Structures are given as structure tokens and as C-alpha cells.
Amino acid sequence: MSTYGLTTNTIAGTPSRVTQAIATASRRTGVDFTYLMGQAQLESSMNPTARAGTSSATGLYQFLDQSWLHVVKDNGAKYGMSWASDAIQQSGGRYYVADAATRQQILDLRNHPETASVMAAELASDNRAYLEQRIGRPADSTDLYLAHFLGAGGAAKFLATMSYSPDTPAASLFPAAARANASIFYDRTGNARSLADIRDRFASKLANGAQTAGLNASSADMGGGYAGGIPEGANMVQPADYMRIAQAQRAAAxxxxxxxxxxxxxxxxxxxxxxxxxxxxxxxxxxxxxxxxxxxxxxxxxxx
Known part of the structure; x- marks a missing residue:
């Protein structure tokens, strides 16, 4: 049980609030439910209030501050958050909110599973559209996770190069990412992993994450479904949810x-x-x- 009173696993076959939130986000955006579950398991172990110790990454999908402000700016108005998207401004390639209290309220929504799930799905949907235009084929779940990890532009570069040179050391294309994520780009002996190696490892991690989250992920492209079917009757994201958070913050202040x-x-x-x-x-x-x-x-x- 998290500090927001949210269960993070399933009990007696009943989908938890987190699972329902992810299912709702999948239905609203068309992004694969199994992928979203696997990603949440990898990022936070399905904990909606998880926080990283070395960065600003927070919540079910471990959004960084800037990534969250970006996705809320682009998509918040669709989900009753015009107050948030209107408050977010951009200057010099960075997003900011002039009022410190409003900024914190927006960032705190990362801990809200309905909001975090639908924003993660919207970002994945945007990345999918971008990748498919660039690579000329449908983007699968591993492609989407590459976009989550490297950004959409980085993933397009990764996949384009891998299509004709799969053995290329990935660190040679992404030196900054390799310095920050040595365990992904290099094996235990220090040898650089190839593009194909890294993609295969991501596919395996997603499959394992989905299985850990209680899914039947039977194929490499994460085409399997939730063991009990996508939960029905999950509540749509409602402005009242944001009201409860704001009111709770106000009461605690x-x-x-x-x-x-x-x-x-x-x-x-x-x-x-x-x-x-x-x-x-x-x-x-x-x-x-x-x-x-x-x-x-x-x-x-x-x-x-």
C-alpha cells in the first residue's frame, strides 16, 4: 500500500487501481496494455509513488521533471488539466512553471496512477507515430521502450542503423547515454554491446517485467494479453481525481x-x-x- 492508499498488485483476481489505471490508459490511447504493464514493472515495480535516488524520476513510469512538464503541456488539456498545461511555458528548450506552488502540484501528479498511466500512454503513442514515419514499419513494444530510453529521435537513429549494421557498438552512436548507463551499453567484462544485443535485452526485460506483473507475455513483441483479460469498468481519468489531490495538499499545507x-x-x-x-x-x-x-x-x- 502506498502513501496515496493505492494497492500495487492484484488480489484474488481483482485488478488493482494501478492495473485499472493502465487498462484505461490503453483503451483511451490504443497503446498496448501489456507493454504499459511491462514498462511500469520495469520502471517502478508497479509502485505509483516510487522515487529515484539519483534523479528527479518519480512515479509509476519514473518521469523526470522536464519529461513530465513536456507531456502534460502537450496532452494535459485532453484530461481536464488545462490549468496545468496552460501554466507550463517553454524557453530555450526547457519547460518551466512561473508559480512554484503550481509547479509542485503538476509534478506531484506523477504519483497519481491514472494521470501517470495516461500520460505515459500518450507519450508512447506520440513516439509510435514518430517512429513509424521514420522506420517505415509498425513500431512494436521494444521499439517504444527504446524511444522511452533514448528519446524518439535516438530510437529512430538506433533502429535505422541496426537495420543495416546490427553489430555496430551502440556506445559509438550514443556516447552520452553510454556514460550514464554503462551496464546497458557494456557487459561485465567491459566489452561494448551491439545494437542488436541491446534491443534483444530490452525485449527480454519487457517480457520478464510483464510476466512479473501477472501477464501472459508469450511473444517477443509483447503481443500477449493480461491473464484475466483487460479489466472492464475501469474509471476514466476524471478531473475530480485532480481535485482530491489538490485538496489534500491544501489541507496538509x-x-x-x-x-x-x-x-x-x-x-x-x-x-x-x-x-x-x-x-x-x-x-x-x-x-x-x-x-x-x-x-x-x-x-x-x-x-x-
Whole structure:
């Protein structure tokens, strides 16, 4: 059980919230369910609140800060997160959020399995479209994981070179990635692994990850399905989920005195209402950005 109260495995054949979240993301985006399960197992052992010790990687799919801001900027509005995508700006190739509190709220959504799953699926879908245009064939799950590892452009370069020279040492094409991931690019004796070797290892890791997550991954391209079938009735990503997170964060935050220059006195509010024939007094403060955002999300929920 995680700190968000989310089960991370299946009990008595009932899909956990994490499994349901991944199934929903698969249905909404068309990205293979088995691939998403295998990737989550590899990245976080199905733990929605996992954190890396050496980087900003966080959550079920271990999104780095910049990767998360990028994918939310591109896809957040589809899932009731216009407040987040609109707040994310880009400058000099990097993404940023001007307000520190809003930035943290956006980054914290990586710990929310529904949000993390659908953003991972959207990113995989974008990578698939890019790769298929570049390599001229359908991209399989191992290709998608290469794109996750090297970026879409790096994966396209990897696969294009492997198509005519599979024995090329991968480190010669990706020296920076090799320095940061020596165990992937070199064997225990220090010999450089070839492109074909690395792709085969990724395919094997995905298959093992899917099996560990409770799947029947019977083929190298991860074409198998969930042992019990893709869970039915999984809840769609709802703005109310984001509201609960924001409200929980607000409840946990220390209270501070906030200057509200636009506030009106109780007497002024009552006088205004009497003029309008209303009986209940208005709150004696002006709405703030956070409460406005929650109100927007509540209205968006009604439209689902």
C-alpha cells in the first residue's frame, strides 16, 4: 500500500487501481496494455509513488521533471488539466512553471496512477507515430521502450542503423547515454554491446517485467494479453481525481495569512445582497487562483 492508499498488485483476481489505471490508459490511447504493464514493472515495480535516488524520476513510469512538464503541456488539456498545461511555458528548450506552488502540484501528479498511466500512454503513442514515419514499419513494444530510453529521435537513429549494421557498438552512436548507463551499453567484462544485443535485452526485460506483473507475455513483441483479460469498468481519468489531490495538499499545507486587497467587508457584502434580493451573505473575501482552479475542475467533472 502506498502513501496515496493505492494497492500495487492484484488480489484474488481483482485488478488493482494501478492495473485499472493502465487498462484505461490503453483503451483511451490504443497503446498496448501489456507493454504499459511491462514498462511500469520495469520502471517502478508497479509502485505509483516510487522515487529515484539519483534523479528527479518519480512515479509509476519514473518521469523526470522536464519529461513530465513536456507531456502534460502537450496532452494535459485532453484530461481536464488545462490549468496545468496552460501554466507550463517553454524557453530555450526547457519547460518551466512561473508559480512554484503550481509547479509542485503538476509534478506531484506523477504519483497519481491514472494521470501517470495516461500520460505515459500518450507519450508512447506520440513516439509510435514518430517512429513509424521514420522506420517505415509498425513500431512494436521494444521499439517504444527504446524511444522511452533514448528519446524518439535516438530510437529512430538506433533502429535505422541496426537495420543495416546490427553489430555496430551502440556506445559509438550514443556516447552520452553510454556514460550514464554503462551496464546497458557494456557487459561485465567491459566489452561494448551491439545494437542488436541491446534491443534483444530490452525485449527480454519487457517480457520478464510483464510476466512479473501477472501477464501472459508469450511473444517477443509483447503481443500477449493480461491473464484475466483487460479489466472492464475501469474509471476514466476524471478531473475530480485532480481535485482530491489538490485538496489534500491544501489541507496538509500550513495555514498562512493571505493579503486580499480585493476583499469586501461583511457589511458591504450583505448590503450588496440585499440590493439583489438575496438572503445569504457572500464570503467576505475575493476568490483566489487555487479556488478558481478547483471550481473549474468541478465544472469539468460535470461534463464527463
Amino acid at each position: 500550513p495555514e498562512t495569512d493571505i493579503d486580499t486587497p480585493d476583499a469586501i467587508s461583511g457589511e458591504e457584502a450583505l448590503a450588496s445582497q440585499q440590493m439583489l434580493g438575496q438572503q445569504q451573505p457572500y464570503p467576505a473575501f475575493a476568490p483566489r487562483a487555487e479556488t478558481a482552479r478547483l471550481a473549474y475542475l468541478m465544472l469539468a467533472t460535470f461534463g464527463r
